[in-house]
Amino acid sequence: MRPGRRTLLALGIAGALAACTEDTTAPGKCPGFCPGGQLSVVDTVLNIISRDSSYLGYVVPESASVMLAVNTAGLDSRAIFALGPVADRVTVSSSDTTTVGSQSVDSAILSLNVTHRDTLAANLRISLYRLPLSIGPTTTFSDLAGPFTDSLLRTINVDSVAALPGGVDSATGDSVIFTDLADSSRVPVRVVIHLDSAQANYLEADSGRSAFGIRVSADSLASIAIGTVAGGAGPVFTWWGSFDSSGTTVTRPFGTAINEFNSFVSNAGAPTLDSNLVVGGVPAARSILRFALPRAIRDSAQVVRATLTLIPVAPLTGATSDSMLLLIYRIGSDYGAKSPCASVSGAGVCPFPPDSAYVVEGTVPIGSTDTIATEVTALVRAWQVDTLAPQAVMIRQLPEAGTLSFLRLYSTRSPAFRPALHITYVPRYSFGSP
């Protein structure tokens, strides 16, 4: 073959190969050069909640992830916790495994994880009280009126200590440390309170068992939440004593008391059931909404936006910072109050936001009766994918028993204000004839 013909052949092949990638997208000049039919959007409010229910008793204070200490807006809540016994023998030398008993108990250190507080609260003070060892799940607010009056051990001004260099009060040894430096709001803090031997009051007969209570006060907005063992951040109480080490007296921590009981008592009333839905409060209430998504939408339409609208019966009361965080999640099976969440693996591990196909969050501000509108688009679309799954959501507070106030929402029994699904969808497009 001649060189010229080879070039021509190569050019022809190259031209053919160059179009192996496609681009067929062109602006439509409708209707003349567009397919028949148009995509459309339907926006409607559907009263498709077929049944709704509320359940009480979840979660009780001693099972909550926080202990509430509140003193505002007529609410008074006090954290209480009991600590277990400790052994008072330690090893005083790293080369000697022999243990020795304490000569004296010198002091104790209490560390509290404050997970929630109002940063606008001025002069926030935490007061520590000694309580009787008998506190337990049946202890009420009035039962502890006496100890909370006459058994004050210490009071620490959180704002003052936090303002000191390093957040440490060198005179008392107390400290306030911001535990989440990435949190620009600087809400979480660890409050460390030192007790002298008299305040700590180690009772050998009880092996150091003790119980304490916490009240808060402030110029305003006195409301904090303290971590519990159930929440993974319970109080830590460490005893310090003096020990004889070969004729020399040394000071050692000799035991960290085990939390036996974390709870709180308050003057707030527990939520009650009526014709409305109830969420939150102490013990926590939960509600279930069961939907009946029309088959025409479920099977054929493309849901582009879905908003769950809930209307409060009355505004939430409490400190401004006590806005209620609602958790709205798909349930995997409808067993009432204990319905499990729909989980990714099916192993009962509940996904958390932002996995919006399973769970979404909504916020209810204090004092507002505005409609609560929560985007549940991905959640509704998930019902389209799994048509056998229960079309139901559980609404509960995050964390449960995280605030004293509870939310009362209109139910399906109030036709004018019932919960509704505001849904925007694209109906099935008819591709028409070829």
Added chain:
Amino acid sequence: MRRVAAVLLCAVAAAAAPAAAQDSQFGIRGLGSPGNFASVRAWTTGGAFAPFDGVSPLTDAALGDLTRLTAAATEVASYRSVDDGTTTTGLRSGRFPMLTVAGPVLRGLVIGGGFSTFLYRSYDVQIPGTVVIRGDSQAVVDHLSSNGAVTDLRLAAAWRFSPRLSIGAGFHILTGSSALSAIRLFADSAEYKNATQTDQESYDGVGFSLSVLAAPAPGLRLSGFLRTNSRLRSEIAGFQNAENDLPTTVGGAVQWTVTPEVRLAGSLSHADWSVAGPGAFNTTNWAVGGELGRADFPIRVGLRRGQLPFGPGPEAPTELGVSAGTGFIFSQGRGIVDLGIEHLRRSGGGLTETDWSFLVGITVRP
């Protein structure tokens, strides 16, 4: 070099999509854009040589010219420009629109078959707009697309009564499918999720063809052909969504071999596409072309003009095409590579479409 070129061409043919060759915006509103039943050799003569070309699926009688087993395939790369009066958009596609296998089985009897694209149905239309949802205006962009074709599977036979007369007949099965999608994209994707709907549309129908090829005088050949079809049924998810009549096509052609190195042809055809439904027009198409030079390195030129069956206006859109090409023979004639280029201009309804197509054809005669 020849082996390398042959391998490359085979790779091109194998990798190309088995779908339309020349998609057109003019087919979106109707059933599609009709196919070009021609091999690259015939295509580059404007299609005028197709009635006389044994590997072109236009007529069956031409199979009678094949004296040995022959297989041919075509690959087309198209670069289109669509001008709607306000914007011009460039498009491109690569297709594998035709395969023919044929050979003699008895003295005078040649049978063959293969596939070709009957209707091209690939497009992707992008439609911007604004919708009012929940009291606010939302910008949206709709994508309506189809990717596929109606394919013509042909089983044909030709009987050569004498060197001067052949007749042919073919049975055609119309099949194929298109992947359809309708997508609405919201500019505010945080609030509104995109909507996507996809479907698969399948087609079925049958057709019959008859043709005759005569050589009344030395160097002169005449062809006549007829093609009729049943209705084209379309189904989505097993349910029929459309049924359309298809046209009957009649045509004729003449070829004149002036000298062994000068061959000329012209053809004329008519199809009553208006039976397909509203917005469809009858079409008349003509083509003239020539093949000049030695058989092992010819120069081919062609011109075709005609009408398109679907368009938005009161009249059928028109189409004008100019083509040129050549061919290379390998291995003592056992392999042929044909190259071509065609420029098309289609206009109607306020839209003008131009197309540059690069054609590669490979013919194997083992």
